[in-house]
Amino acid sequence: MSGGAGTPVAELAGNPRTGEHGALSCGHPVAFSPAALERFEALLTRYPTKQAALLPTLWIAQEEFGWISREAVDYVASLLDLAPAFVWGVVTFYTMYNRAPVGKHLIQVCTSISCHLAGAEKVYHECRRKLGDLKPGETSLDGKYTVIEVECLAQCDKAPAVMVNGDDYERITLENLDSFLEKLK
Amino acid sequence: MSDYQPVLLARLGKKSSCALETYVADGGYASWKKVLAGAKSGEWTPAKVTDLVKASGLRGRGGAGFPTGMKWTFVPPKEKRGDKPVYLLCNADESEPGTFKDRLLIETDPHQILEGMMLASFALEVKHAYVYIRGEMVHGAEILNAAVAEAYAAGLLGRDLLGSGVDLDVTIHRGAGAYICGEETALIESIEGKRGHPRIKPPFPAVSGAWNAPTVVNNVETLCCVKHILDRGPDWFKAIGRNDRNTGPKLYCVSGHVEKPGVYEAPMGILFKDLLAMCGGVKGGRKLKAVIPGGASAPMLTADEILEVPMDFDGVAAAKSMLGSAAVVVMDETTDMPKAVTNISKFFAHESCGQCTPCREGTPWLNKMLKRIVNGEGRQADVDLLLQVAGQMGNGMTICVFADAAIAPVLSAVPKFRAEFEAYVARSKKPGFDEPAPSDITPKVAERMAEGMHS
Numbered sequence: 286m287s288g289g290a291g292t293p294v295a296e297l298a299g300n301p302r303t304g305e306h307g308a309l310s311c312g313h314p315v316a317f318s319p320a321a322l323e324r325f326e327a328l329l330t331r332y333p334t335k336q337a338a339l340l341p342t343l344w345i346a347q348e349e350f351g352w353i354s355r356e357a358v359d360y361v362a363s364l365l366d367l368a369p370a371f372v373w374g375v376v377t378f379y380t381m382y383n384r385a386p387v388g389k390h391l392i393q394v395c396t397s398i399s400c401h402l403a404g405a406e407k408v409y410h411e412c413r414r415k416l417g418d419l420k421p422g423e424t425s426l427d428g429k430y431t432v433i434e435v436e437c438l439a440q441c442d443k444a445p446a447v448m449v450n451g452d453d454y455e456r457i458t459l460e461n462l463d464s465f466l467e468k469l470k
Numbered sequence: 471m472s473d474y475q476p477v478l479l480a481r482l483g484k485k486s487s488c489a490l491e492t493y494v495a496d497g498g499y500a501s502w503k504k505v506l507a508g509a510k511s512g513e514w515t516p517a518k519v520t521d522l523v524k525a526s527g528l529r530g531r532g533g534a535g536f537p538t539g540m541k542w543t544f545v546p547p548k549e550k551r552g553d554k555p556v557y558l559l560c561n562a563d564e565s566e567p568g569t570f571k572d573r574l575l576i577e578t579d580p581h582q583i584l585e586g587m588m589l590a591s592f593a594l595e596v597k598h599a600y601v602y603i604r605g606e607m608v609h610g611a612e613i614l615n616a617a618v619a620e621a622y623a624a625g626l627l628g629r630d631l632l633g634s635g636v637d638l639d640v641t642i643h644r645g646a647g648a649y650i651c652g653e654e655t656a657l658i659e660s661i662e663g664k665r666g667h668p669r670i671k672p673p674f675p676a677v678s679g680a681w682n683a684p685t686v687v688n689n690v691e692t693l694c695c696v697k698h699i700l701d702r703g704p705d706w707f708k709a710i711g712r713n714d715r716n717t718g719p720k721l722y723c724v725s726g727h728v729e730k731p732g733v734y735e736a737p738m739g740i741l742f743k744d745l746l747a748m749c750g751g752v753k754g755g756r757k758l759k760a761v762i763p764g765g766a767s768a769p770m771l772t773a774d775e776i777l778e779v780p781m782d783f784d785g786v787a788a789a790k791s792m793l794g795s796a797a798v799v800v801m802d803e804t805t806d807m808p809k810a811v812t813n814i815s816k817f818f819a820h821e822s823c824g825q826c827t828p829c830r831e832g833t834p835w836l837n838k839m840l841k842r843i844v845n846g847e848g849r850q851a852d853v854d855l856l857l858q859v860a861g862q863m864g865n866g867m868t869i870c871v872f873a874d875a876a877i878a879p880v881l882s883a884v885p886k887f888r889a890e891f892e893a894y895v896a897r898s899k900k901p902g903f904d905e906p907a908p909s910d911i912t913p914k915v916a917e918r919m920a921e922g923m924h925s
């Protein structure tokens with residue numbers, strides 16, 4: 286499996302800090318800012334059930350807290366009257382909810398077929414090597430970079446395609462990898 | 471071909487093409503206003519809109535090519551559905567490897583999509599429609615949200631629109647990274663706030679979909695076509711295609727080894743060789759080897775098989791593949807086919823939702839075997855084992871057709887390029903490589919696979 290940002294969680298499965306539903310603890314209770322709460326309230330008016338707001342609420346949580354911790358799971362569950370274990374089950378189904386802190390730049394390299402035909406795997410490996418021999422999903426010591434492999438980003442005409450956080454980058458090759466990484470600093 | 475005027479991409483490259491103002495200046499929302507103006511008098515009825523779409527011959531652009539007008543008629547009439555609302559879900563999950571047409575529509579002409587949704591909502595008596603956009607399209611979601619806000623401000627969404635008595639809300643809903651959520655029932659589960667597990671059909675979404683209410687799921691490009699059918703009429707739309715069963719303008723996503731990869735609009739049914747010429751031909755003037763005509767799920771075709779194929783639903787089906795999402799992945803003579811198939815098998819192993827045993831167990835297994843073949847550790851029997859395992863995963867053994875999609879690349883490429891797979895095995899460094907393959911199938915797994923989806 287191409288890991289996703291959650292890969293470290295599996296490696297930390299025996300970590301005493303993991304909660305009953307398996308999420309990592311951030312060590313303190315969390316709550317939305319007033320602005321986030323306002324967005325959350327507005328969300329609820331857009332769906333016939335409270336539960337339907339789960340994915341968008343998790344997005345707000347990720348924006349607010351950076352990643353989905355045990356405390357974030359419990360908090361979102363209480364906001365939506367859902368069981369924390371259910372929320373965690375949803376979190377783990379989707380690849381984009383970070384289950385551990387990620388670097389300032391989450392570098393997502395597409396290695397699906399069109400990007401593969403353009404040499405994406407080499408770019409992915411070289412990118413990790415250049416940033417300090419990072420393992421898939423591992424974050425650099427300075428907290429700046431996390432590199433993961435992702436599936437098709439719907440930019441196949443611009444292969445190899447890379448996304449950093451929410452921004453799209455096109456035609457990242459071994460030749461221009463250095464200048465691409467330079468720009469991220 | 472050269473005198474073809476783009477329809478879906480007509481506004482591509484225009485300044486501020488995402489803004490309501492420019493959209494309206496280009497004649498946008500004329501159909502929506504026309505329908506709203508005639509709603510009270512009965513000049514425009516839901517049935518009339520549906521009939522126009524039916525008459526156009528429009529077939530869904532999301533992959534299956536199901537006739538759109540017919541799908542809409544599966545929604546039970548008011549007398550039968552009672553108080554239940556009807557939902558329209560615009561499928562903008564676009565995650566099939568090789569596909570990037572919906573992204574272009576979203577990022578360059580969002581109001582075109584919204585107008586299509588408005589007209590479809592009128593036809594289906596929908597009061598709240600949603601766009602399910604894949605989580606990765608962060609920018610696309612922002613553009614759609616801005617367009618929706620503009621439409622509300624202009625009175626094109628909201629209550630009693632332009633005094634017509636028609637109400638309509640549109641909400642943009644972001645996914646969070648899961649290919650399977652493009653499958654319509656998984657999409658429904660996902661929008662309800664659950665894991666994206668496809669549902670057993672029946673009931674079909676048109677009868678019981680989102681929140682147990684009648685639901686229609688349509689692709690972004692399909693809904694854009696609806697707008698143009700209402701603008702210019704079904705006869706105009708039909709005249710564009712190759713024949714009555716394959717009508718209208720079509721977006722082709724061409725990637726891989728071509729000179730100019732990109733989204734190309736052409737009349738439905740353009741010959742593959744003409745499409746290839748539009749893209750400047752095979753990269754570096756090299757020879758064409760194979761093509762995936764409709765996304766990673768579509769069986770691969772060799773150069774000989776595809777050159778003369780009309781790129782429409784029936785044309786590609788006749789060549790024993792499928793048009794799918796019209797994601798045309800071109801592979802030249804330098805392509806290592808076993809590696810390409812291994813790559814695609816990785817995708818499916820990663821994306822299986824895990825509900826059905828043949829799919830959950832079979833997809834990683836195919837990937838594992840392919841990896842050992844291309845890593846020089848394959849055994850002679852592995853090539854047949856691939857076909858054997860893939861042969862047990864499809865044909866209705868599973869809840870959704872993902873499993874059929876997952877085996878298509880293997881079942882097409884292995885026989886067609888068998889020599890390449892065998893060459894890998896022949897070079898295998900593994901001691902005892904010519905012995906029969908060890909059974910990867912433990913008796914327990916075999917039993918579970920035989921039980922199929924019910925385990």
Ligand SMILES: Cc1cc2nc3c(=O)[nH]c(=O)nc-3n(C[C@H](O)[C@H](O)[C@H](O)COP(=O)(O)O)c2cc1C
Nearest residue numbers: 530531532533561563564565652653654688689692
């Ligand atoms: C595994 C799988 C993935 C799919 N992904 C998409 C997708 O990303 N976008 C899409 O429009 N349809 C997708 N579909 C097809 C949908 O299930 C559905 O048929 C389609 O959205 C209907 O719209 P249409 O009738 O306008 O084509 C997928 C189907 C399957 C089985």
Ligand code: SF4
Nearest residue numbers: 823825826829868870
């Ligand atoms: S076929 Fe695969 S993806 Fe579809 S429901 Fe079964 S396990 Fe999930």
Ligand code: FES
Nearest residue numbers: 395400438440441
């Ligand atoms: S295959 Fe990489 S963006 Fe589609």
